[in-house]
Amino acid sequence: MKAIVQRVTKATVTVGEEQISSIERGLCVLLGISAEDTQRDADYMVRKILNLRLFEDENGRAWSKSVMDRDFEVLCVSQFTLQCILKGNKPDFHSAMPAELAQPFYNSILENMRSTYKPELIKDGKFGARMQVHIQNDGPVTIELTSPTGPTDPKQLSKQEKQQQRKEKTRSKGPSESSREKGTQRYRQDPNASSGAEGDVSSEREP
Numbered sequence: 001m002k003a004i005v006q007r008v009t010k011a012t013v014t015v016g017e018e019q020i021s022s023i024e025r026g027l028c029v030l031l032g033i034s035a036e037d038t039q040r041d042a043d044y045m046v047r048k049i050l051n052l053r054l055f056e057d058e059n060g061r062a063w064s065k066s067v068m069d070r071d072f073e074v075l076c077v078s079q080f081t082l083q084c085i086l087k088g089n090k091p092d093f094h095s096a097m098p099a100e101l102a103q104p105f106y107n108s109i110l111e112n113m114r115s116t117y118k119p120e121l122i123k124d125g126k127f128g129a130r131m132q133v134h135i136q137n138d139g140p141v142t143i144e145l146t147s148p149t150g151p152t153d154p155k156q157l158s159k160q161e162k163q164q165q166r167k168e169k170t171r172s173k174g175p176s177e178s179s180r181e182k183g184t185q186r187y188r189q190d191p192n193a194s195s196g197a198e199g200d201v202s203s204e205r206e207p
Contacts, residue, residue, distance in 0.1 A: 001032065001034060001037045001044075001045050001146070002031075002034075002083065003029055003030065003031050003032070003048075003049065003082075004029070004030040004079070004142065004145075005027055005029050005052060005142070005144075005145060006027065006028045006029075006030075006135055006137050006141065006142050006143075007026075007054045007055070007137065007138045007139055007140075007141035007142075008023070008025070008075075008137055008138055009024070009136045010023065010024050010025070010136045011023050011026075011028040011135045012133075012134045013125040013134075014131065014132040014134070015125075015126050015129045015130070015131055021075055021123040021124060021125060022075075023123050024072075024073060025072050025073070026067055026072035026073035026074055026121075027054070027067050027072070027073075027075070028075045029049055029075065029077065030077050030079035031077065031078055031079055031082075032079050032081065032082025032083045032096065033078075033080070033096065033097045033102050034083050034095050034096060034097060035094075035096065035097045035098070036095075037097060037147070040147075041147035042108065042109045042112065043112070045109070045145060045147055046112045046113050046116060047116075049067075049074070049113070050066060050067060050068050050074075050113065050117055051066045051068070053066050054066070054067070054143070055067070055069070055072070071118070072121070073122075073123060074117070074121060074122050074123065075123045075124070075125075076110060076113070076124055076125075078102070078106050078125065078127050080093060080099075081093065081096075083095045099128060102127075103127050106127060107127075110122060110124055
């Protein structure tokens, strides 16, 4: 999932002659959903958009406050062309999620934003329509976000889960137990390493 986040003094969406949405100071977000996106991508994007510190605080210190901290508005516009792949000079959009799947998924992202923030401050365009988006960028400040991509192969996912379980198991062991394990492993590799064999300095030390 990709998003272009712009800090704005105002932004509007018009379809034909009708103004669909408008905001004053806040964020205008162009959001592109890929065919491989999941709820994890959506949650990541909502969290990042609402918590980006793109605004000044009460003392004028820059990059200190998020849109939620300042009670500003968010205008979110679906933008499948962000998933463009160029073939020569021609854009190809096959990596974008098909409209019949993307619309409910996009609506769920909006609902997530509204439930996380204030619903009356989250505005929207018109999904699938030919829109005129007027953005008055403040700064200009423009941030590009891309959700982290994880493995989609079940075998790879299973491998990662097992690795994570091993890490958690190691962390849960006490220092003495972990040390004993390491000592046992060293002994198996070289039984004479510290066994008091001839020539071993440790065997000559007084108790």
